[in-house]
Amino acid sequence: MKRRGIGFGTGWQGSSYHFGYPDVSTVRLELTEDHRFRLGVAAADLGQGIPETLAVIVSEALGNVPPGWIDQVDPDTAATPDGGSTGASRQTSSTGNAALIAARNMVQLLKTIASEILDEPLEQITMQAGVPVGASGQPVTLAEIVEEARRIGQPLVVLGTFEAPPTEALDEHGQGYGVNQFSYATYIAEVEVDTDTGEVQVLQVSAFVDAGRIISRIGAEMQIEGGVVMGLGHTLTEDFKQQEGWPLTDSLTTYLIPTVCDAPSFIHTQFVEHAAPAFGELGAKGLAELALVPIAPAIISAVHDAIGITITELPATPERVLKALRARGTPVE
Numbered sequence: 001m002k003r004r005g006i007g008f009g010t011g012w013q014g015s016s017y018h019f020g021y022p023d024v025s026t027v028r029l030e031l032t033e034d035h036r037f038r039l040g041v042a043a044a045d046l047g048q049g050i051p052e053t054l055a056v057i058v059s060e061a062l063g064n065v066p067p068g069w070i071d072q073v074d075p076d077t078a079a080t081p082d083g084g085s086t087g088a089s090r091q092t093s094s095t096g097n098a099a100l101i102a103a104r105n106m107v108q109l110l111k112t113i114a115s116e117i118l119d120e121p122l123e124q125i126t127m128q129a130g131v132p133v134g135a136s137g138q139p140v141t142l143a144e145i146v147e148e149a150r151r152i153g154q155p156l157v158v159l160g161t162f163e164a165p166p167t168e169a170l171d172e173h174g175q176g177y178g179v180n181q182f183s184y185a186t187y188i189a190e191v192e193v194d195t196d197t198g199e200v201q202v203l204q205v206s207a208f209v210d211a212g213r214i215i216s217r218i219g220a221e222m223q224i225e226g227g228v229v230m231g232l233g234h235t236l237t238e239d240f241k242q243q244e245g246w247p248l249t250d251s252l253t254t255y256l257i258p259t260v261c262d263a264p265s266f267i268h269t270q271f272v273e274h275a276a277p278a279f280g281e282l283g284a285k286g287l288a289e290l291a292l293v294p295i296a297p298a299i300i301s302a303v304h305d306a307i308g309i310t311i312t313e314l315p316a317t318p319e320r321v322l323k324a325l326r327a328r329g330t331p332v333e
Contacts, residue, residue, distance in 0.1 A: 001195045004203075007301025010186040011293030014179035015279070015286030016090040020169035023090060024161065025098040026081035029058065029106050031149075031156035035142040037065065037106070037130070040073035043083030043095045047226075048288055049219040050091045054099045056215055057282065061103030065130025081159065089183070089286025092215060094164055097280035102160025109158055113148050114140040165278050181276055183211040183285045187228070189264075189298035193306045195325060198318030200236055200303055204266040205295070212276040212285035220287055224269045227291020233258045235296040236315050 017023040028040040039058055043050055055070050073080050083095040111125040114132030117140050118125070124135040132140045149156050170176040188206040193199070207224045214220045237256040241248040249255040275283030296314065304310045309324045 002192050003195060003306040004190065004192050005302040005304065005306025006188065006190050007298050007303070007305050008186055008188045009294035009297030009301060011290065012182045012184045013089060013286065013290035013293055015088065015093055015181045015183060016164040017088050018167055019178045020167055022166070023084065023094055023164035025083045025095040026159055026161045027083065027095065027098040027102040028081050029102040029158050029160065031106070031142060031146065033146060035146060036069050036071055037062070038071045038073060039099065040080035041083040041095055041098070042075040042077045042080045043091055044075055044086040046086050048091065048223060049216060050095065053092055053096060053216045053219060057096050057099045058103045061100055062107060062130045063127030069130060089288045089290065093212070093276070093279045093282065093284045093286055094162055096215060096284055097162035097282045098160045100160065100280070100282050101162055102158055105158035105160055109156065110145055113145050113154065117144060117148055162280055181279055181285050183287060183290045185209040185290050185294050187294040187298040189295070189302045191299060191302040191306060193303055193321065195307060198320070198322035198325065200299070200316055200321060202232055202264045202299060204264050205298070206268045208270050208272060209287070209290070210272040210274050211287040211290065212279065213273055213283035214271050215284055220271065221269045223287050223291050225267050228267055228295050229258050229263050231292045231295030232262060232299070234314065235299045237317065239315050239317060
């Protein structure tokens with residue numbers, strides 16, 4: 001017999017480095033001799049799409065310059081500024097703010113040079129699609145900017161540095177301001193439990209997420225979907241066993257990770273965009289780790305709703321679900 005249930009889980013996750021460790025990112029932005037913008041920062045992409053996110057931020061700040069005008073240097077600590085480690089759900093908020101500052105510094109530099117070329121006050125210069133435009137509507141091409149900068153010896157390179165709000169090391173009682181910002185999420189899961197086999201199938205998940213301003217919506221949605229499927233494995237199949245320190249589950253035939261066949265048929269994500277002013281003008285908070293946090297309690301809550309039993313040991317394998325059903329002794333009504 002198959003029974004369906006619905007459950008929810010709510011979680012929160014700190015963003016940026018914790019417990020007094022300084023969180024600083026620096027981005028370099030330059031206008032090249034071939035009239036393109038080049039963005040450089042040593043910020044590793046682990047699949048979260050940080051290059052695309054930074055390109056969106058810089059594009060907007062430059063007056064919606066076409067993204068195709070922006071080149072990115074591969075992360076290299078010998079050739080690019082330090083963006084800090086890709087961890088603590090920090091790259092979008094920390095390095096993203098640094099990219100915003102760098103882009104605004106570039107805007108100021110381009111306007112300054114354009115005001116000299118046009119002989120107009122700096123405050124009357126605007127940016128349109130990456131090009132300074134005077135009060136009369138006269139644009140100054142990037143080629144003209146490069147030529148004038150070469151003539152006056154002005155490097156067309158700027159930096160942007162962002163430091164996250166400080167945190168504190170915890171005291172001997174474990175108290176203190178150890179985290180400077182939290183992101184929040186609530187997941188609702190619908191499951192189907194086969195009471196004959198103990199198998200749990202996650203049918204659909206709805207995710208409601210507050211991670212501040214969302215910079216790249218499709219990238220953020222993919223983060224959530226990846227976290228849901230990753231959490232499904234943590235909750236239902238991934239059982240890492242050891243004996244005297246040696247792994248018994250040493251291959252993918254014994255350590256079972258979810259496949260596309262195991263993923264929910266429907267994952268809906270809705271963002272509640274509460275900007276995070278403490279994290280600079282970008283208003284973004286962390287998302288990566290948060291994507292995993294609520295899914296296990298949501299699934300286990302839904303299993304309880306379906307069969308009236310709370311599974312207290314993960315993963316909730318068919319064997320453990322059947323054992324719990326048999327220990328109760330009464331049939332599922």
